[in-house]
Amino acid sequence: MDLLSTQCVELHPIGEQSSPSSMAENSWLNWYPDRTPEESVVRFAQTLKGAGSQRVLDFGCGTGRHIFYLARLGFEVYGFDWSEDAVKIAREELSRQGLGAELRVWDMNHVPLPYDDSFFDAVLVVRVIHHATMEKVRRAASEVQRITKAGGYLYVEVPTHEKAMRLKREGSKSVECEPGTFVPSEGDEIGIPHHHFKKDELVALFPGFTPLALEERYEHHCLTARKR
Numbered sequence: 001m002d003l004l005s006t007q008c009v010e011l012h013p014i015g016e017q018s019s020p021s022s023m024a025e026n027s028w029l030n031w032y033p034d035r036t037p038e039e040s041v042v043r044f045a046q047t048l049k050g051a052g053s054q055r056v057l058d059f060g061c062g063t064g065r066h067i068f069y070l071a072r073l074g075f076e077v078y079g080f081d082w083s084e085d086a087v088k089i090a091r092e093e094l095s096r097q098g099l100g101a102e103l104r105v106w107d108m109n110h111v112p113l114p115y116d117d118s119f120f121d122a123v124l125v126v127r128v129i130h131h132a133t134m135e136k137v138r139r140a141a142s143e144v145q146r147i148t149k150a151g152g153y154l155y156v157e158v159p160t161h162e163k164a165m166r167l168k169r170e171g172s173k174s175v176e177c178e179p180g181t182f183v184p185s186e187g188d189e190i191g192i193p194h195h196h197f198k199k200d201e202l203v204a205l206f207p208g209f210t211p212l213a214l215e216e217r218y219e220h221h222c223l224t225a226r227k228r
């Protein structure tokens with residue numbers, strides 16, 4: 001398959017078994033080596049504590065930096081990621097720290113997600129959901145809405161449209177395969193779609209949620225919202 005064509009490619013067709021060592025799924029294994037949670041996630045966790053939330057999902061948890069943080073705070077933590085290796089690393093670290101969380105290997109494009117309706121008090125989606133074409137991003141977002149309780153909380157972080165414009169100006173090589181979705185043709189994330197969001201587009205992605213805060217950090221929109 002030509003990953004660099006001008007078409008938006010299907011990196012991981014629904015129903016196909018994941019391959020543990022596939023290049024795409026393991027592109028991020030060495031990111032965040034110090035396991036420090038994002039400052040915005042630390043604030044989100046304070047909001048959750050104040051609200052008495054208990055069951056939290058880390059959607060696209062990677063090697064688990066937010067899983068460990070939330071588990072240490074005493075939340076009932078769930079997480080999934082499509083990278084078997086990332087989930088393995090997270091499980092090993094959980095066990096090393098004597099913490100517990102319910103982790104699984106899952107592709108966000110494989111819907112429905114494996115959780116019941118209204119199962120979570122809160123869902124955390126940090127730098128993950130934009131890794132698809134918009135049709136799939138919308139489908140995954142609607143799953144987030146389905147599995148979050150009424151009154152539950154959402155924190156989502158996605159790259160800004162301005163970031164895509166900066167990368168373009170600086171000569172990064174990528175193909176815009178649909179408006180706002182870029183597929184890098186070089187670097188760690190080669191072949192992986194990245195949708196870069198405008199603010200309104202991000203808010204519109206979660207129509208069942210009321211925005212509580214929307215800030216920009218490190219070229220990412222960071223939305224905190226509450227399900228109606």
Ligand SMILES: C[S@@+](CC[C@H](N)C(=O)[O-])C[C@H]1O[C@@H](n2cnc3c(N)ncnc32)[C@H](O)[C@@H]1O
Pocket residue numbers: 025026028031032059060061062063064065066080081082083086106107108109125126127128131
């Ligand atoms: C930039 S990392 C962020 C990881 C984590 N949320 C964090 O903040 O540490 C992006 C993550 O998205 C995961 N990912 C990308 N596409 C995915 C998909 N289709 N389904 C599940 N996870 C995916 C990657 O494996 C990677 O762990």
